[in-house]
Amino acid sequence: MANSFTRVMSGRNTAVVLASIGASTLASGYLLSDSTAAADRKRLYPPSADFPDLRKHNNCMAAALTPKIYARLRDQTTPSNWTVDQCIQTGVDNPGHPFIKTVGMVAGDEESYEVFAELFDPVIKDRHNGYDPRTMKHPTDLDASKITSGMFDERYVLSSRVRTGRSIRGLSLPPACTRSERREVERVVVTALSGLKGDLAGRYYSLGDMSDREQQQLIDEHFLFDKPVSPLLTSAGMARDWPDARGIWHNNEKNFLIWINEEDHTRIISMEKGGNMKRVFERFCRGLKQVEQLIQERGWEFMWNERLGYILTCPSNLGTGLRAGVHIRLPILSRDPRFKKILDNLRLQKRGTGGVDTAATGDTFDISNLDRLGKSEVELVQLLIDGINYLIECEKRLERGQDIKIPSPVAQHV
Amino acid sequence: MPFGNTHNNFKLNYKVEEEFPDLSKHNNHMAKVLTKDIYAKLRDKQTPSGYTLDDVIQTGVDNPGHPFIMTVGCVAGDEESYEVFKDLLDPIISDRHGGYKPTDKHKTDLNFENLKGGDDLDPNYVLSSRVRTGRSIKGLTLPPHNSRGERRLIEKLSVEALTSLDGEFKGKYYPLKSMTDAEQEQLISDHFLFDKPVSPLLTCAGMARDWPDGRGIWHNDNKTFLVWVNEEDHLRVISMQQGGNMREVFKRFCTGLLKIEEIFKKHNHGFMWNEHLGYILTCPSNLGTGLRGGVHVKLPKLSTHAKFEEILTRLRLQKRGTGGVDTASVGGVFDISNADRLGSSEVEQVQLVVDGVKLMVEMEKKLEKGEAIDSMIPAQK
Numbered sequence: 011m012a013n014s015f016t017r018v019m020s021g022r023n024t025a026v027v028l029a030s031i032g033a034s035t036l037a038s039g040y041l042l043s044d045s046t047a048a049a050d051r052k053r054l055y056p057p058s059a060d061f062p063d064l065r066k067h068n069n070c071m072a073a074a075l076t077p078k079i080y081a082r083l084r085d086q087t088t089p090s091n092w093t094v095d096q097c098i099q100t101g102v103d104n105p106g107h108p109f110i111k112t113v114g115m116v117a118g119d120e121e122s123y124e125v126f127a128e129l130f131d132p133v134i135k136d137r138h139n140g141y142d143p144r145t146m147k148h149p150t151d152l153d154a155s156k157i158t159s160g161m162f163d164e165r166y167v168l169s170s171r172v173r174t175g176r177s178i179r180g181l182s183l184p185p186a187c188t189r190s191e192r193r194e195v196e197r198v199v200v201t202a203l204s205g206l207k208g209d210l211a212g213r214y215y216s217l218g219d220m221s222d223r224e225q226q227q228l229i230d231e232h233f234l235f236d237k238p239v240s241p242l243l244t245s246a247g248m249a250r251d252w253p254d255a256r257g258i259w260h261n262n263e264k265n266f267l268i269w270i271n272e273e274d275h276t277r278i279i280s281m282e283k284g285g286n287m288k289r290v291f292e293r294f295c296r297g298l299k300q301v302e303q304l305i306q307e308r309g310w311e312f313m314w315n316e317r318l319g320y321i322l323t324c325p326s327n328l329g330t331g332l333r334a335g336v337h338i339r340l341p342i343l344s345r346d347p348r349f350k351k352i353l354d355n356l357r358l359q360k361r362g363t364g365g366v367d368t369a370a371t372g373d374t375f376d377i378s379n380l381d382r383l384g385k386s387e388v389e390l391v392q393l394l395i396d397g398i399n400y401l402i403e404c405e406k407r408l409e410r411g412q413d414i415k416i417p418s419p420v421a422q423h424v
Numbered sequence: 425m426p427f428g429n430t431h432n433n434f435k436l437n438y439k440v441e442e443e444f445p446d447l448s449k450h451n452n453h454m455a456k457v458l459t460k461d462i463y464a465k466l467r468d469k470q471t472p473s474g475y476t477l478d479d480v481i482q483t484g485v486d487n488p489g490h491p492f493i494m495t496v497g498c499v500a501g502d503e504e505s506y507e508v509f510k511d512l513l514d515p516i517i518s519d520r521h522g523g524y525k526p527t528d529k530h531k532t533d534l535n536f537e538n539l540k541g542g543d544d545l546d547p548n549y550v551l552s553s554r555v556r557t558g559r560s561i562k563g564l565t566l567p568p569h570n571s572r573g574e575r576r577l578i579e580k581l582s583v584e585a586l587t588s589l590d591g592e593f594k595g596k597y598y599p600l601k602s603m604t605d606a607e608q609e610q611l612i613s614d615h616f617l618f619d620k621p622v623s624p625l626l627t628c629a630g631m632a633r634d635w636p637d638g639r640g641i642w643h644n645d646n647k648t649f650l651v652w653v654n655e656e657d658h659l660r661v662i663s664m665q666q667g668g669n670m671r672e673v674f675k676r677f678c679t680g681l682l683k684i685e686e687i688f689k690k691h692n693h694g695f696m697w698n699e700h701l702g703y704i705l706t707c708p709s710n711l712g713t714g715l716r717g718g719v720h721v722k723l724p725k726l727s728t729h730a731k732f733e734e735i736l737t738r739l740r741l742q743k744r745g746t747g748g749v750d751t752a753s754v755g756g757v758f759d760i761s762n763a764d765r766l767g768s769s770e771v772e773q774v775q776l777v778v779d780g781v782k783l784m785v786e787m788e789k790k791l792e793k794g795e796a797i798d799s800m801i802p803a804q805k
Contacts, residue, residue, distance in 0.1 A: 059573030190442030
């Protein structure tokens with residue numbers, strides 16, 4: 011570890027350990043005290059002068075933020091001096107859509123979730139169906155052997171994929187990270203990945219140094235990620251300094267892939283053509299565990315705590331950060347008026363085949379789990395598997411002219 | 425977006441080499457000037473309001489630029505940025521403004537009577553005339569850095585000043601966030617409405633934060649004098665009309681500006697100005713007069729002449745498409761305006777436009793008659 015990081019890390023680790031016990035009283039210790047002129051500005055403009063105009067807004071942050079909460083949080087900072095204004099900027103700049111409720115805020119570092127808990131907790135509760143970080147614990151379970159019936163009918167399921175994110179403890183998240191922190195994330199992760207062996211062995215492609223040929227190859231394989239254009243991400247500052255310290259790693263078999271420094275420190279993806287979701291998840295869990303071990307050997311660890319599970323940039327990805335899904339053809343079912351209700355009750359979500367915010371092409375949909383927090387990885391993948399099998403059953407019944415049933419809703423926490 | 429001094433202190437834990445941006449693929453003024461030494465010297469500094477070096481340069485780091493177009497690559501967050509980060513900004517200003525030195529003094533001249541001619545540009549060629557500039561309210565931070573509270577104060581002060589104008593300057597303010605659909609359509613068809621910036625040059629500098637809070641458009645009843653509030657600068661002041669009477673446009677421009685300045689001064693809020701840099705604006709390219717005076721002019725033959733670019737350069741003029749900066753010309757109609765901002769006065773710059781456009785229209789007429797224009801090509805101004 012570089013010396014400057016060791017020095018910074020030891021101070022932050024203490025704070026993080028305290029924070030992860032749930033000591034939100036920590037918030038009072040980090041009042042903005044730096045320059046007197048900046049302090050003067052704060053006095054000249056009381057919180058009410060700075061309170062954002064959220065009347066046309068429809069996102070979780072806007073629903074939760076009140077002038078009182080803002081007044082209490084505005085002048086606090088995390089140990090790396092991140093503020094609540096910086097957390098909410100993306101939600102202020104992007105009022106949202108009358109039909110789609112976005113989250114509207116991000117974390118700049120692990121401590122954001124503690125220091126600004128008064129705002130994050132209701133947002134988390136809203137987004138994650140009543141999950142209360144104050145009272146509930148999140149289960150983590152990456153034992154793929156527990157999965158049953160994980161092989162789909164390939165006449166319907168074209169491909170299977172599981173993704174999650176992981177953050178490196180002690181380094182700020184993409185909205186807040188400095189260039190050197192971002193470069194350190196890249197170094198830590200790439201070093202760890204070079205230790206992977208067997209079917210997981212692979213190589214790294216830095217976005218800035220990629221040759222045209224490599225770039226085209228990665229595009230053709232649907233691996234390449236681009237500079238974010240979504241204002242949800244750019245308003246949060248995640249595209250700063252692009253493409254510095256961004257890159258893609260994948261194994262030689264091209265079914266295990268890691269994005270570095272896009273919306274999170276790392277996004278880990280296991281995917282393959284066809285319907286063998288059990289194998290995809292097994293590789294996912296194995297790869298994740300090995301990467302974790304490799305970074306631990308060098309004194310690093312992932313951001314995780316009992317209340318929130320794995321800590322990621324967007325509160326919507328807390329818990330497992332897991333999206334397991336398939337590309338599936340459901341020509342008849344997708345036209346049935348009950349399709350949406352069936353998906354809702356199975357806790358599934360449909361997207362177009364280009365991913366989030368795209369439309370479906372033909373009859374092929376991306377169907378994945380809706381939930382992230384409050385259920386473990388194994389539970390969510392099993393839910394996805396059971397749900398997809400149910401959808402395929404429905405499609406087959408409709409093919410035969412038989413009727414289908416809307417399943418009863420899956421149990422939630424509240 | 426601005427991180428401010430507190431986050432900057434945390435960054436100082438990391439060495440210069442670790443933090444220095446990768447500018448190897450960059451082509452902008454900031455990338456040409458910034459060295460590790462300058463970065464090391466300035467990285468722990470901040471302006472009184474907490475603006476830092478990384479804030480200044482973020483837009484230039486995020487936007488490498490274009491092999492042919494040299495953008496500035498940095499912005500100011502407040503008046504003091506130009507002082508605190510002198511070591512970076514002075515060479516950039518020199519590069520951008522034709523060798524302007526740190527010891528040079530800038531002339532301000534808003535006496536429209538000093539303009540010679542300008543009322544007789546041929547309206548068969550000159551379709552419209554326009555002069556714009558920007559002004560910043562002293563004591564408040566600039567668009568890349570200001571908080572919502574400050575931005576709202578800027579709006580409040582501006583609206584108070586503008587609504588007290590009378591005569592040909594009597595008008596109305598339209599806040600962006602409460603505009604009706606009818607008002608919006610009218611402002612679009614008048615070519616007055618400005619939109620949320622999409623250019624990454626602006627968004628990466630944090631100027632579009634909290635849109636449309638605190639933003640709006642004011643214009644007089646005659647629709648010849650227009651002020652944008654809280655777009656890229658605190659105020660952008662525009663005088664415009666159809667036809668070629670640049671003199672009248674400039675007269676209204678100067679008169680209106682001076683009236684507005686008087687009102688601000690009465691309430692103890694002058695404009696940011698000093699005798700070295702003239703009027704202080706967000707982008708270093710707009711220092712000095714901040715003035716762009718120009719016309720939409722039909723030059724289908726001249727614009728395809730081999731010497732067109734050279735003529736423009738010699739006349740100290742610049743061409744743009746009729747959609748403004750970074751657009752293409754439509755039907756041989758060009759936006760021709762002064763290239764300079766700093767080191768010459770408002771009158772001098774508008775004089776160059778008036779004289780230069782007059783000459784180019786005569787050249788166009790000659791070319792229409794099939795005659796050569798070589799003898800008319802001017803010496804470098």
